[in-house]
Amino acid sequence: MRKSLLNLIYCPICKAQQFDLSITQENPAEIREATVTCRNCQRAYSVHDGILDILINPSQEILNEQTGWTQLEQMVVNTDELMLSLPDGIGEHKAAWQSQAENFHYLWSQVQLTGGETVLDLGAGRCWATRYFARQKCNAVGLDVLLTRYVGLKTADVYLEKESVYFDRICGDMHQIPLRKNAFDIVFMAATLHHSADIQATLQQVYDVLKPNGRLIMVNEPVVGMFASKALSCPEVEHGINEHVYRYMEYRQALRVLKMDYQLYPFIGGYHPVITKANHLLVKTFPKQLMPKRVWRPFLIAQLLAYGGILNLIARKRA
Numbered sequence: 001m002r003k004s005l006l007n008l009i010y011c012p013i014c015k016a017q018q019f020d021l022s023i024t025q026e027n028p029a030e031i032r033e034a035t036v037t038c039r040n041c042q043r044a045y046s047v048h049d050g051i052l053d054i055l056i057n058p059s060q061e062i063l064n065e066q067t068g069w070t071q072l073e074q075m076v077v078n079t080d081e082l083m084l085s086l087p088d089g090i091g092e093h094k095a096a097w098q099s100q101a102e103n104f105h106y107l108w109s110q111v112q113l114t115g116g117e118t119v120l121d122l123g124a125g126r127c128w129a130t131r132y133f134a135r136q137k138c139n140a141v142g143l144d145v146l147l148t149r150y151v152g153l154k155t156a157d158v159y160l161e162k163e164s165v166y167f168d169r170i171c172g173d174m175h176q177i178p179l180r181k182n183a184f185d186i187v188f189m190a191a192t193l194h195h196s197a198d199i200q201a202t203l204q205q206v207y208d209v210l211k212p213n214g215r216l217i218m219v220n221e222p223v224v225g226m227f228a229s230k231a232l233s234c235p236e237v238e239h240g241i242n243e244h245v246y247r248y249m250e251y252r253q254a255l256r257v258l259k260m261d262y263q264l265y266p267f268i269g270g271y272h273p274v275i276t277k278a279n280h281l282l283v284k285t286f287p288k289q290l291m292p293k294r295v296w297r298p299f300l301i302a303q304l305l306a307y308g309g310i311l312n313l314i315a316r317k318r319a
């Protein structure tokens, strides 16, 4: 954590914005061990391994999420090299990451950054995307409930040490984001919103932290088709992780309530195998033509509505 992070947070207990900082260990890049105390209610928050832990009274849902991801982490061989390769992956991990990587790279090519933007990577997990913003000299913060190295925020040390980038990390809840209103130019979410049981409440939190004209960038968000069941069975669910699937209209409605205008972007991957295959084939055969010009918009909406797929979008908070 760097001291400047104190200008972005508020105390989730009493909402005060003034803190005392007591540092016990720091290195040239950041404060590694410290206590941050709210000047108003005296609640103390720890900084451990550079991560500010501001998660208060985690719900059973959050505890399940933490346990589930930690169990899943132990089921594969994780290495620093794999983390440094993300989102593309290496070796046997490449196939699992392929769609996510292609969706990310395409959307990333559409996000024009000037550098210096204040960015929140919400549900940052390993922070591979947070470091993309940091490389562009953004003031980036990764927030997640998960600390475990190789799935959670502690992975950030790999990027900080080996790529010489810097970004802050906060252990916190997307349902109660402990960050100040109108403070962020960009909120980025990769495959995270569907981990919320209440997307409207979570998007309201996102809206609040965005500056007027600020952008919400969402990538790799699964969408279920109108005829498909919302029941899920996957290793994540078996390990108690909060996987939900929402229909396109549910995302649309949530953004409408907030009066956020948005642009959809084409995707690779999805749930209907035939559509997924055709989609992969088309976009990979004609990447220059299809991805940049965007798949014909009504077709994209029809596809998301009927068969589901992946939601990639950029929404804007009105000025």
Ligand SMILES: C[S@@+](CC[C@H](N)C(=O)[O-])C[C@H]1O[C@@H](n2cnc3c(N)ncnc32)[C@H](O)[C@@H]1O
Pocket: 062, 065, 069, 122, 123, 124, 125, 126, 143, 144, 145, 146, 151, 152, 172, 173, 174, 175, 189, 190, 191, 192, 195, 196, 242
């Ligand atoms: C599918 S992972 C995506 C991680 C990362 N964005 C990526 O693309 O690799 C979903 C992430 O959401 C996080 N998450 C789940 N519930 C959360 C909550 N209530 N607040 C913050 N993060 C949460 C999980 O810990 C996990 O890191």
Ligand SMILES: [Zn+2]
Pocket: 011, 012, 013, 014, 015, 016, 038, 039, 040, 041, 042, 043
């Ligand atoms: Zn307080």
